[in-house]
Amino acid sequence: MRVLVVLLLLLSGCSIAGGATDGDRTTVTFRLWDEQVAKAYEESFAAFEQRNTGIDVTVQLVPWADYWTKLPADIAAGTAADIFWTNTSNYGLYADSGHLLPITDGQRSGWTRSVVDLYTRGGTLWGVPQLWDSIALFYNKELVEQAGVDPATLTWNPSGNGDTFLPAARKLTVDRAGKSADQSDFNPGTISRYGFNASFDSQAVGWNFVGSNGGTWQNGDAFDYADQPKTVEAIQYVVDLINKHHVAPSAADTNTNGDKTLQLFTQGRLALFQSGPYHLKNVQEGAKFRWGLAPLLTGPSGRVGVVHGVAAVASAKTPHREATEKVLSWIGSADGARPIAAGGFAFPGVVAAEPDFTEYWRQQGVDVTPFRDAANGVTFPAPVGPRVQAGATAAQPILQQMFLGRLPVPDGLRQAQAAANKAIEP
Amino acid sequence: MGSRGFPVRRTLTGYAFLAPSLLGVIGFLLVPVLVVIGISLHRWDLVSPARWVGLDNYAALLDDLAFWQSLLITGMFVALVVPAQVVLGLLTAVLLDRRLPGSVVFRTVFVLPWISAPLALGVVWRWIFDPSDGALNAFTGVRVEWLSDPDLALPAVVVATVWQHVGYVALFFLAGLAGIPAQFPEAARIDGANAGQVFRRITLPLLRPTMFFVVVTGLLTTFQTFDTVYAMTQGGPAGATDVIASLIYREAFTNFRMGRAAAMSVVLLLLLITVTVAQQLYFRKRTTYEVS
Known part of the structure; x- marks a missing residue:
């Protein structure tokens, strides 16, 4: 045994x-x-x-x-x-x-x-x-220049008002026939290049959207996100980027492979890659194209990063x-x-x-x-507490289902929060 | 077997020869089992002092939904893997036993998965099942999210596990087949039995001891599968492949509930002992033919 x-x-x-x-x-x-x-x-x-x-x-x-x-x-x-x-x-x-x-x-x-x-x-x-x-935004200079996108000025908004990020991400997402996601004959089934790395990566993606929308994740050591409207709204926006707007790789590709989006970026198949300095050396060694760094995306509450x-x-x-x-x-x-x-x-x-x-x-x-x-x-703030890791592990399978689009965001967050708070009990 | 001389000394000599393996059994089997039973009676997170809680950990398992769910999944996993690997292993052995050209090469090839590291194989299988860049979807041209779909993940892990075990099972059946004297099937054929009858009435019954061994070891290893699941799905999606060993590992080393994890291990141990004893009784009732 x-x-x-x-x-x-x-x-x-x-x-x-x-x-x-x-x-x-x-x-x-x-x-x-x-x-x-x-x-x-x-x-x-x-x-x-x-x-x-x-x-x-x-x-x-x-x-x-x-x-x-x-x-x-x-x-x-x-x-x-x-x-x-x-x-x-x-x-x-x-x-x-x-x-x-x-x-x-x-x-x-x-x-x-x-x-x-x-x-x-x-x-x-x-x-x-x-x-x-x-966290900041790595970008592929050649791709953003082709699409005429300025990565330093991108703003997102769950209400759609003044959202310059989504149109840019759609322009940067291209299918095998060369049609971008903002064209009517775009085929989301055969995407060859993605606009953005929306995925179940809390540090590089999720929490930055939550913070930039004025949401929170924890209250003391306890998880408290499912009933925070700003938090739910932000996560919904991220999940929609994947399953509704098809500007990010499917969660089936990224959920259990944490390096997938890094690989896509260094292969030139991802235009905007929100990540941390821990990937600087990987990108430097892997990318065979010109790339640069832009600030984090701006949300309704400004730029609030992890x-x-x-x-x-x-x-x-x-x-x-x-x-x-x-x-x-x-x-x-x-x-x-x-x-x-x-x-x-x-x-x-x-x-x-x-x-x-x-x-x-x-x-x-x-x-x-x-x-x-x-x-x-x-x-x-990055999550803290003596058993926060156990909480994150308990929430993980539920949040992954949510990112796959198999669970609606409000339900997914509620179930994940309940599981996480149960797991952090000693 | 005369009892002249010094029985005590003989007994001691016997034990002296047994000592190396006995030490192994005690040190690596008996002591750990006792230690785990001890831990299961405590509440312990590794970093704070352990606290005696009696049978609380076992009581908590009773209404732990994840534990029962995991036992159910393990049961399904075993029910899919063991029959499949026994049937395929037998089929492979019969084919290899024909001594067709290349049999020797195939015999080696079939055993390769068994001698490779399950964790490494799991990583390879994960790549094969990868939805966008995986070999399987590229081959079929259809995008199927094998490891993210709760309905498909368990069958996918089953396929990988069976593939790993078949060669090993076949090897034992091959040895079993070699132990059947040629005159038995020959006599049957002279009496007018056809190939199917020879297989059903002669070969299969004579393979029963091998069958017993293969089924028992198959059940024991499959019940404890961890590495393949860990590498392919980590128990996901949504717990669809969360077999008991995966749950125990998480409870111990992510949640640091050593007592609970130990209690689960003890339950698994009891379960496996029950299954093995039941099998032994079942196979004992059926006659085994001594061929020597």
Whole structure:
């Protein structure tokens, strides 16, 4: 019984051991899920070790697919790393159960404000911001020029008043015969190129529409969206883009394949791709055409985008708190954060290192200002709570049916919300 | 079998030889089962201390709709997969047993899916069933949303699973067929039996031990299918392929309700023991012919 074996392994704590003290040298372990960024950390910690000869920092890489199952198992077994990466949906569980060290670092005024807010719970800051993502619009320059669309000025409106986005998306969607979606003989059954990546991707698509329409998603830790008219209206608009207006790929293609829209964009089969800086390198490597970045679409309430951040948190059970806090302080400094920014991996959590990131991409011919503007504007909070991940998982199959058009939006949201709130009960 | 010498010592020697596999059985089977039973009596989210709750987790399963739904889906899945793979496996074995040219090559080809990683195969099948760029829809020219349609997703996963198992089943039937002495069917033919009669009256009854093995192992593995489902649908759409192992995994590692997940595992274990015992009784009642 595979499940039994997994449970046993988990109990016997067969996992990478935490840090150790060897003579007068202390080893602090640091865990993350991103292979690319791990290289930047290696560089950063090499500089740290030169300044702090008594401390070694070991970087542990645990792939994303195993990260959130391995982490609680290691914490239960007492073998978690001294410092580890976390996202907003997962840290609440550890903060609430007393597994994290509170962050009291004096450098916090130099950290990205929105990420500090995301990791503040019960009045205490629990993590040192490491990187952040906001949302903007990647566009295929050749396609928008052909269609005569200016991606920087697009506005959507569920009432249809002043909606310049939908006509543009229809112009950009083309079937195999070369007819665009605004022509009468367009065949939605044979679309070869899509206008926009409307899909069940809450961070890059759904929540930005909700926020830009003045809607909300959570109330405290509870999910509260099904009875918010603005929220329902916004999600209806997104679903209609797929099933009614046919300007986005079918949810059957995108529901279970999170990379589908990225692939379509880099293949030149998607004109407007709303996404985050986490896709900059993929697009840069994959796209064989000229592309650019425009601000997030404007909604009735303006541009309200999701800002999500990754933070480094420290285990409260670390046997060498002093060394751990020194490392935390280093990765919260501009010098410590610089390798992440200068390598173009992500916007750093330390504001003073940000120009390095912007500069990396400027040299690649990409202006990343739209991401920065989105983060500095009004933002939509990424969901939080100790069991928010369980809630999202419970809602997922229902929301997927809704995106497929098999469930009407109001019903889908109501059922999803009920399932999610049941799942977040401890 | 004389009992002279030292019976105690002999017994100990016997156990000493058994020790390696015994340790395996205890360490990897018995202990985990006991641990899971222990966990099922607690409320535990991995990061907070476990709390004793007695049989609460089992009581909660009684009115857990998702659990019953999942058992039902697992039952349907097993009912579709096992007969299909046994019939197709037998058919394949009979054809391979004809020793037609290329039999050896085909024998290897049929077993390939069994020795490949189910997770990788699941990813390949997901691509085959992909609605827009998938091989199947490209081949037929009709757009069918195989894995997003709640009515089609389970049959699609069944096809992938049967395809993976058939070669393995055929291998056992092939061994079973090889164990039937040639004079039995020959004698029957001399007595005037036609090919169909020989198969029904001679071959099938003599294959009964193989049949028992193939059906039991087929049921046990199919009941616990996880990887193929995880790779192809993750239990979706709308829970249409949410087999019990998939539900247990989610309950444990996404919802962090270890106690509940363990209780489900225990129920599954009891269910499998019941099914196996029932089968054993059923097959025991029928005569098996010792051929040696």
